[in-house]
Amino acid sequence: MTLNGTKQTDLRLCAVSADVGEALGARVYAAPERPSRTAFQRDRERIVQARAFRRLAGKTQVFTSRASDHFRSRLTHTIEVMQIARSVAEALGLNQDLAETLALVHDIGHPPFGHAGERALDECLKRHGLRFDHNLHALRIVEHFEQRYAAHRGLNLTLGVREGIIKHSRDYNPAEYPDLAGYLLGKRPPLEAQIIDLADEIAYLTADLDDGVESGLLEIDHIRRHVDILAHCYAQVERQHAGVDAKFLFNEALQLMQNVLTDDLIATTLANTHAIGATTLDQVRDHPARLATFSALAEAHRLQEKRYLYDTLYTCDALSLEHSKAEQVVTELFDFWIKEPQELPVGYVDEIETEGLARVVADYIAGMTDSFILLQYAQVKRTIRRK
Ligand code: MG
Numbered sequence: 001m002t003l004n005g006t007k008q009t010d011l012r013l014c015a016v017s018a019d020v021g022e023a024l025g026a027r028v029y030a031a032p033e034r035p036s037r038t039a040f041q042r043d044r045e046r047i048v049q050a051r052a053f054r055r056l057a058g059k060t061q062v063f064t065s066r067a068s069d070h071f072r073s074r075l076t077h078t079i080e081v082m083q084i085a086r087s088v089a090e091a092l093g094l095n096q097d098l099a100e101t102l103a104l105v106h107d108i109g110h111p112p113f114g115h116a117g118e119r120a121l122d123e124c125l126k127r128h129g130l131r132f133d134h135n136l137h138a139l140r141i142v143e144h145f146e147q148r149y150a151a152h153r154g155l156n157l158t159l160g161v162r163e164g165i166i167k168h169s170r171d172y173n174p175a176e177y178p179d180l181a182g183y184l185l186g187k188r189p190p191l192e193a194q195i196i197d198l199a200d201e202i203a204y205l206t207a208d209l210d211d212g213v214e215s216g217l218l219e220i221d222h223i224r225r226h227v228d229i230l231a232h233c234y235a236q237v238e239r240q241h242a243g244v245d246a247k248f249l250f251n252e253a254l255q256l257m258q259n260v261l262t263d264d265l266i267a268t269t270l271a272n273t274h275a276i277g278a279t280t281l282d283q284v285r286d287h288p289a290r291l292a293t294f295s296a297l298a299e300a301h302r303l304q305e306k307r308y309l310y311d312t313l314y315t316c317d318a319l320s321l322e323h324s325k326a327e328q329v330v331t332e333l334f335d336f337w338i339k340e341p342q343e344l345p346v347g348y349v350d351e352i353e354t355e356g357l358a359r360v361v362a363d364y365i366a367g368m369t370d371s372f373i374l375l376q377y378a379q380v381k382r383t384i385r386r387k
Helices: 020-024 039-048 051-058 074-092 096-105 114-126 134-145 159-167 178-183 191-215 220-226 228-240 246-275 281-286 296-314 317-339 346-355 357-366 370-386
Strands: none
Touching: 020 096, 020 159, 039 096, 039 159, 051 074, 051 134, 051 370, 074 096, 074 191, 074 246, 096 159, 096 191, 114 317, 114 357, 134 159, 134 357, 159 178, 159 191, 191 220, 191 246, 191 296, 220 228, 220 246, 220 296, 228 246, 228 296, 246 296, 317 357, 317 370, 346 357
8 A cells, every 4th residue: 555656766865865964964062083983873872872861761652650561651652763764764865874863862852741741841931931842952951951071061963963853843933043043944954854753753643543552542443433544554454364353453554554654755755855856955955845744645644643643542531630630740840949949959050040940940840750750749749748
Protein backbone atom coordinates (compact mmCIF):
# COMPACT_ATOMS: atom_id res chain seq x y z
CA MET A 1 0.00 0.00 0.00
CA THR A 2 1.30 3.47 -0.85
CA LEU A 3 -0.52 6.72 -0.22
CA ASN A 4 1.46 8.80 -2.63
CA GLY A 5 0.94 8.30 -6.33
CA THR A 6 4.41 9.63 -7.11
CA LYS A 7 6.77 7.01 -8.36
CA GLN A 8 9.86 7.00 -6.19
CA THR A 9 12.95 7.75 -8.21
CA ASP A 10 16.57 7.35 -7.22
CA LEU A 11 17.12 11.08 -7.57
CA ARG A 12 17.77 11.63 -3.91
CA LEU A 13 18.34 15.04 -2.38
CA CYS A 14 22.06 14.73 -1.69
CA ALA A 15 22.72 18.10 -3.38
CA VAL A 16 20.47 20.14 -1.06
CA SER A 17 22.22 18.60 1.89
CA ALA A 18 25.78 18.60 0.55
CA ASP A 19 26.77 21.90 2.17
CA VAL A 20 24.83 21.43 5.43
CA GLY A 21 27.93 20.41 7.39
CA GLU A 22 29.93 23.39 6.18
CA ALA A 23 27.09 25.93 6.37
CA LEU A 24 25.81 24.85 9.78
CA GLY A 25 28.83 23.42 11.60
CA ALA A 26 29.76 26.70 13.34
CA ARG A 27 29.92 26.79 17.14
CA VAL A 28 29.77 29.85 19.41
CA TYR A 29 33.04 28.86 21.14
CA ALA A 30 35.98 27.54 19.15
CA ALA A 31 36.31 23.76 19.47
CA PRO A 32 39.15 21.86 17.80
CA GLU A 33 38.00 19.56 15.00
CA ARG A 34 38.04 15.81 15.61
CA PRO A 35 39.14 14.13 12.38
CA SER A 36 37.32 10.89 13.20
CA ARG A 37 33.89 12.46 13.78
CA THR A 38 31.70 15.00 12.05
CA ALA A 39 30.50 18.09 13.91
CA PHE A 40 26.96 16.65 14.10
CA GLN A 41 28.23 13.31 15.45
CA ARG A 42 29.98 15.22 18.21
CA ASP A 43 26.75 17.09 18.95
CA ARG A 44 24.93 13.76 19.16
CA GLU A 45 27.37 12.64 21.87
CA ARG A 46 27.03 15.93 23.73
CA ILE A 47 23.26 15.50 23.77
CA VAL A 48 23.24 11.82 24.72
CA GLN A 49 25.58 12.63 27.62
CA ALA A 50 23.50 15.60 28.82
CA ARG A 51 21.68 15.35 32.14
CA ALA A 52 18.49 16.67 30.53
CA PHE A 53 18.62 13.79 28.04
CA ARG A 54 18.90 11.20 30.80
CA ARG A 55 15.92 12.75 32.56
CA LEU A 56 13.72 11.93 29.53
CA ALA A 57 13.56 8.39 30.96
CA GLY A 58 11.54 9.76 33.88
CA LYS A 59 9.15 11.95 31.92
CA THR A 60 5.66 11.10 30.72
CA GLN A 61 4.88 10.64 27.06
CA VAL A 62 1.10 10.07 27.36
CA PHE A 63 0.44 8.10 30.53
CA THR A 64 1.28 10.03 33.68
CA SER A 65 0.93 7.11 36.06
CA ARG A 66 2.95 4.11 35.00
CA ALA A 67 0.31 1.41 35.30
CA SER A 68 2.41 -0.66 32.90
CA ASP A 69 6.16 -0.90 32.33
CA HIS A 70 5.39 -1.24 28.63
CA PHE A 71 4.26 2.35 28.04
CA ARG A 72 6.56 4.75 26.21
CA SER A 73 8.50 7.31 28.19
CA ARG A 74 9.85 10.48 26.56
CA LEU A 75 13.14 8.64 26.16
CA THR A 76 11.80 5.59 24.34
CA HIS A 77 9.59 7.88 22.22
CA THR A 78 12.73 9.88 21.37
CA ILE A 79 14.54 6.72 20.26
CA GLU A 80 11.58 5.78 18.05
CA VAL A 81 11.60 9.24 16.43
CA MET A 82 15.36 8.94 15.96
CA GLN A 83 15.14 5.69 14.03
CA ILE A 84 12.33 7.00 11.78
CA ALA A 85 14.16 10.31 11.15
CA ARG A 86 17.39 8.51 10.37
CA SER A 87 15.77 6.15 7.87
CA VAL A 88 13.93 9.04 6.18
CA ALA A 89 17.17 11.04 5.99
CA GLU A 90 19.00 8.05 4.55
CA ALA A 91 16.32 7.40 1.92
CA LEU A 92 16.33 11.06 0.89
CA GLY A 93 20.13 11.34 0.83
CA LEU A 94 20.12 13.97 3.60
CA ASN A 95 22.65 14.37 6.40
CA GLN A 96 21.79 11.44 8.69
CA ASP A 97 23.96 12.64 11.57
CA LEU A 98 22.15 15.98 11.71
CA ALA A 99 18.71 14.33 11.45
CA GLU A 100 19.57 11.78 14.15
CA THR A 101 20.94 14.44 16.48
CA LEU A 102 17.88 16.66 16.03
CA ALA A 103 15.57 13.72 16.75
CA LEU A 104 17.49 12.90 19.94
CA VAL A 105 17.17 16.47 21.20
CA HIS A 106 13.64 17.23 19.93
CA ASP A 107 11.79 16.65 23.24
CA ILE A 108 14.53 17.66 25.66
CA GLY A 109 12.63 20.82 26.63
CA HIS A 110 9.47 19.06 27.77
CA PRO A 111 8.44 19.48 31.41
CA PRO A 112 7.21 16.57 33.58
CA PHE A 113 3.71 15.12 33.05
CA GLY A 114 3.65 15.49 29.26
CA HIS A 115 1.34 18.07 27.69
CA ALA A 116 -0.62 18.53 30.91
CA GLY A 117 2.58 19.74 32.61
CA GLU A 118 3.39 21.99 29.67
CA ARG A 119 -0.09 23.52 29.66
CA ALA A 120 0.01 24.18 33.40
CA LEU A 121 3.46 25.77 33.23
CA ASP A 122 2.35 27.96 30.33
CA GLU A 123 -0.74 29.09 32.29
CA CYS A 124 1.42 29.91 35.34
CA LEU A 125 3.82 31.97 33.23
CA LYS A 126 0.98 33.80 31.45
CA ARG A 127 0.03 35.33 34.80
CA HIS A 128 3.50 36.93 34.76
CA GLY A 129 3.33 38.07 31.13
CA LEU A 130 5.50 35.18 29.92
CA ARG A 131 4.95 31.93 28.00
CA PHE A 132 6.38 28.42 28.14
CA ASP A 133 7.55 27.06 24.79
CA HIS A 134 9.30 23.69 24.88
CA ASN A 135 11.46 24.43 21.84
CA LEU A 136 12.79 27.66 23.33
CA HIS A 137 13.22 25.93 26.68
CA ALA A 138 15.26 23.23 24.92
CA LEU A 139 17.53 25.95 23.57
CA ARG A 140 17.97 27.34 27.10
CA ILE A 141 18.90 23.85 28.30
CA VAL A 142 21.62 23.28 25.71
CA GLU A 143 22.94 26.86 25.80
CA HIS A 144 22.66 27.59 29.48
CA PHE A 145 21.76 24.84 31.94
CA GLU A 146 23.99 22.01 30.83
CA GLN A 147 27.40 22.64 32.37
CA ARG A 148 30.09 20.22 31.27
CA TYR A 149 32.86 22.48 30.05
CA ALA A 150 35.40 24.56 31.95
CA ALA A 151 35.44 27.44 29.47
CA HIS A 152 31.72 28.10 28.91
CA ARG A 153 28.18 27.29 29.91
CA GLY A 154 26.07 25.07 27.68
CA LEU A 155 27.01 22.35 25.23
CA ASN A 156 28.39 24.64 22.50
CA LEU A 157 26.35 22.85 19.81
CA THR A 158 26.61 23.62 16.11
CA LEU A 159 24.39 26.25 14.52
CA GLY A 160 22.55 23.49 12.60
CA VAL A 161 21.50 21.70 15.76
CA ARG A 162 20.55 24.89 17.62
CA GLU A 163 18.49 26.12 14.66
CA GLY A 164 16.82 22.72 14.36
CA ILE A 165 15.95 22.70 18.08
CA ILE A 166 14.01 25.92 17.66
CA LYS A 167 12.47 25.34 14.25
CA HIS A 168 11.81 21.59 13.95
CA SER A 169 8.11 21.89 14.72
CA ARG A 170 7.11 25.49 14.07
CA ASP A 171 8.13 28.81 12.58
CA TYR A 172 8.70 31.93 14.67
CA ASN A 173 7.86 35.49 13.66
CA PRO A 174 11.21 37.37 13.50
CA ALA A 175 9.55 40.58 14.77
CA GLU A 176 8.37 38.82 17.94
CA TYR A 177 11.68 37.11 18.68
CA PRO A 178 14.51 39.59 17.98
CA ASP A 179 16.79 37.60 20.36
CA LEU A 180 16.70 34.73 17.87
CA ALA A 181 17.77 36.81 14.86
CA GLY A 182 20.86 34.60 14.38
CA TYR A 183 18.63 31.66 13.51
CA LEU A 184 17.22 33.01 10.20
CA LEU A 185 13.64 32.99 11.52
CA GLY A 186 12.28 34.31 8.22
CA LYS A 187 13.63 31.28 6.37
CA ARG A 188 12.70 27.60 6.39
CA PRO A 189 15.02 25.21 8.24
CA PRO A 190 17.06 22.57 6.36
CA LEU A 191 15.19 19.39 5.38
CA GLU A 192 16.94 17.48 8.20
CA ALA A 193 15.04 19.69 10.67
CA GLN A 194 11.81 19.70 8.65
CA ILE A 195 11.49 15.91 8.75
CA ILE A 196 11.74 15.74 12.58
CA ASP A 197 8.23 16.97 13.30
CA LEU A 198 6.77 14.47 10.82
CA ALA A 199 8.91 11.61 12.16
CA ASP A 200 7.55 12.61 15.57
CA GLU A 201 3.98 12.40 14.20
CA ILE A 202 4.61 8.95 12.70
CA ALA A 203 6.11 7.73 15.98
CA TYR A 204 3.29 8.87 18.23
CA LEU A 205 0.45 7.99 15.84
CA THR A 206 1.74 4.42 15.98
CA ALA A 207 2.81 4.30 19.62
CA ASP A 208 -0.28 5.93 21.14
CA LEU A 209 -2.60 3.38 19.51
CA ASP A 210 -0.30 0.65 20.83
CA ASP A 211 -0.08 2.07 24.37
CA GLY A 212 -3.78 2.94 24.26
CA VAL A 213 -4.68 -0.72 23.66
CA GLU A 214 -2.07 -1.86 26.22
CA SER A 215 -3.71 0.41 28.80
CA GLY A 216 -7.16 -1.00 28.09
CA LEU A 217 -8.45 2.49 27.24
CA LEU A 218 -8.68 1.74 23.50
CA GLU A 219 -10.09 -1.33 21.78
CA ILE A 220 -8.76 -2.74 18.53
CA ASP A 221 -12.21 -3.09 16.94
CA HIS A 222 -13.15 0.46 17.90
CA ILE A 223 -9.93 1.78 16.36
CA ARG A 224 -10.62 -0.19 13.17
CA ARG A 225 -14.06 1.38 12.90
CA HIS A 226 -12.82 4.95 13.35
CA VAL A 227 -9.24 5.17 12.05
CA ASP A 228 -9.21 4.53 8.31
CA ILE A 229 -5.46 4.12 7.84
CA LEU A 230 -5.25 1.52 10.60
CA ALA A 231 -8.34 -0.21 9.19
CA HIS A 232 -6.71 -0.42 5.72
CA CYS A 233 -3.47 -1.77 7.16
CA TYR A 234 -5.32 -4.24 9.39
CA ALA A 235 -7.30 -5.58 6.42
CA GLN A 236 -4.08 -6.06 4.48
CA VAL A 237 -2.28 -8.00 7.22
CA GLU A 238 -5.44 -9.99 7.94
CA ARG A 239 -5.35 -11.25 4.36
CA GLN A 240 -1.71 -12.27 4.78
CA HIS A 241 -2.12 -13.95 8.19
CA ALA A 242 -5.48 -15.70 8.22
CA GLY A 243 -6.59 -17.09 11.57
CA VAL A 244 -4.01 -15.21 13.63
CA ASP A 245 -4.94 -13.66 16.98
CA ALA A 246 -6.16 -10.02 16.78
CA LYS A 247 -3.35 -8.73 19.00
CA PHE A 248 -0.73 -9.99 16.52
CA LEU A 249 -2.68 -8.62 13.57
CA PHE A 250 -2.90 -5.29 15.35
CA ASN A 251 0.88 -5.26 15.93
CA GLU A 252 1.47 -6.10 12.26
CA ALA A 253 -1.01 -3.40 11.21
CA LEU A 254 0.77 -0.79 13.37
CA GLN A 255 4.09 -1.75 11.82
CA LEU A 256 2.61 -1.49 8.33
CA MET A 257 1.00 1.86 9.16
CA GLN A 258 4.35 3.22 10.32
CA ASN A 259 5.99 2.01 7.10
CA VAL A 260 3.22 3.46 4.92
CA LEU A 261 3.47 6.89 6.56
CA THR A 262 7.28 6.83 6.44
CA ASP A 263 7.29 5.88 2.75
CA ASP A 264 4.72 8.60 2.07
CA LEU A 265 6.86 11.22 3.82
CA ILE A 266 9.92 10.17 1.80
CA ALA A 267 8.11 10.13 -1.55
CA THR A 268 6.19 13.38 -0.98
CA THR A 269 9.23 15.31 0.29
CA LEU A 270 11.22 14.08 -2.69
CA ALA A 271 8.45 15.12 -5.09
CA ASN A 272 7.99 18.54 -3.42
CA THR A 273 11.70 19.29 -3.63
CA HIS A 274 11.99 18.17 -7.24
CA ALA A 275 8.85 20.14 -8.14
CA ILE A 276 10.53 23.45 -7.25
CA GLY A 277 13.85 22.32 -8.71
CA ALA A 278 15.71 22.89 -5.43
CA THR A 279 19.32 21.76 -5.57
CA THR A 280 20.82 23.88 -2.78
CA LEU A 281 20.19 24.48 0.90
CA ASP A 282 19.42 28.14 0.18
CA GLN A 283 16.60 27.16 -2.20
CA VAL A 284 15.08 24.97 0.51
CA ARG A 285 15.41 27.86 2.97
CA ASP A 286 13.93 30.45 0.61
CA HIS A 287 10.87 28.42 -0.38
CA PRO A 288 7.81 29.93 1.33
CA ALA A 289 6.51 26.56 2.59
CA ARG A 290 8.19 23.57 4.15
CA LEU A 291 9.06 20.90 1.61
CA ALA A 292 8.89 17.96 4.02
CA THR A 293 5.21 17.02 4.06
CA PHE A 294 2.85 14.10 3.83
CA SER A 295 0.70 13.68 0.71
CA ALA A 296 -2.84 15.09 0.88
CA LEU A 297 -4.27 11.62 1.56
CA ALA A 298 -1.76 10.76 4.29
CA GLU A 299 -2.34 14.18 5.84
CA ALA A 300 -6.09 13.50 5.90
CA HIS A 301 -5.43 10.14 7.58
CA ARG A 302 -3.08 11.81 10.06
CA LEU A 303 -5.68 14.41 11.00
CA GLN A 304 -8.42 11.80 11.34
CA GLU A 305 -6.30 9.65 13.65
CA LYS A 306 -5.08 12.63 15.66
CA ARG A 307 -8.69 13.70 16.24
CA TYR A 308 -9.56 10.14 17.27
CA LEU A 309 -6.66 9.96 19.75
CA TYR A 310 -7.61 13.33 21.16
CA ASP A 311 -11.31 12.50 21.61
CA THR A 312 -10.92 8.88 22.68
CA LEU A 313 -7.62 8.66 24.52
CA TYR A 314 -6.04 11.98 25.53
CA THR A 315 -9.25 13.44 26.96
CA CYS A 316 -10.82 10.22 28.33
CA ASP A 317 -11.87 10.27 32.00
CA ALA A 318 -8.91 8.22 33.25
CA LEU A 319 -6.30 10.45 31.62
CA SER A 320 -8.22 13.67 32.35
CA LEU A 321 -8.03 12.79 36.04
CA GLU A 322 -4.26 12.27 35.77
CA HIS A 323 -3.92 15.54 33.86
CA SER A 324 -5.87 17.53 36.47
CA LYS A 325 -3.68 16.12 39.22
CA ALA A 326 -0.55 16.94 37.18
CA GLU A 327 -1.75 20.50 36.57
CA GLN A 328 -2.49 20.93 40.27
CA VAL A 329 1.01 19.75 41.26
CA VAL A 330 2.73 22.06 38.76
CA THR A 331 0.56 25.08 39.65
CA GLU A 332 0.84 24.69 43.42
CA LEU A 333 4.61 24.25 43.26
CA PHE A 334 4.96 27.25 40.95
CA ASP A 335 2.90 29.43 43.29
CA PHE A 336 4.85 28.21 46.32
CA TRP A 337 8.25 29.18 44.88
CA ILE A 338 6.93 32.51 43.61
CA LYS A 339 5.91 33.27 47.20
CA GLU A 340 8.97 31.67 48.81
CA PRO A 341 11.88 32.11 46.35
CA GLN A 342 14.41 31.51 49.14
CA GLU A 343 13.22 27.88 49.15
CA LEU A 344 14.60 27.35 45.63
CA PRO A 345 17.99 25.59 45.27
CA VAL A 346 20.91 28.03 45.54
CA GLY A 347 21.85 27.89 41.84
CA TYR A 348 18.35 28.97 40.87
CA VAL A 349 18.19 31.78 43.46
CA ASP A 350 21.36 33.19 41.84
CA GLU A 351 19.60 33.32 38.47
CA ILE A 352 16.63 35.41 39.66
CA GLU A 353 18.37 38.74 39.22
CA THR A 354 19.10 38.20 35.53
CA GLU A 355 16.21 35.94 34.45
CA GLY A 356 13.35 37.12 36.70
CA LEU A 357 11.65 34.98 39.35
CA ALA A 358 8.80 33.53 37.25
CA ARG A 359 11.15 32.29 34.52
CA VAL A 360 13.52 30.76 37.07
CA VAL A 361 10.70 28.90 38.83
CA ALA A 362 9.46 27.62 35.45
CA ASP A 363 13.00 26.55 34.51
CA TYR A 364 13.32 24.61 37.76
CA ILE A 365 9.97 22.84 37.35
CA ALA A 366 10.46 22.15 33.63
CA GLY A 367 13.67 20.25 34.33
CA MET A 368 12.04 17.82 36.76
CA THR A 369 11.10 14.21 36.08
CA ASP A 370 7.62 12.97 37.05
CA SER A 371 8.94 11.23 40.19
CA PHE A 372 11.11 14.17 41.28
CA ILE A 373 8.28 16.68 41.01
CA LEU A 374 6.04 14.44 43.13
CA LEU A 375 8.78 14.24 45.79
CA GLN A 376 9.09 18.03 45.70
CA TYR A 377 5.33 18.35 46.01
CA ALA A 378 5.22 16.14 49.11
CA GLN A 379 8.13 18.07 50.63
CA VAL A 380 6.56 21.47 49.91
CA LYS A 381 3.26 20.31 51.43
CA ARG A 382 5.16 19.36 54.60
CA THR A 383 6.92 22.78 54.61
CA ILE A 384 3.59 24.58 54.22
CA ARG A 385 2.06 22.57 57.10
CA ARG A 386 5.00 23.46 59.38
CA LYS A 387 4.64 27.20 58.72
MG1 MG B 1 8.12 14.18 20.35
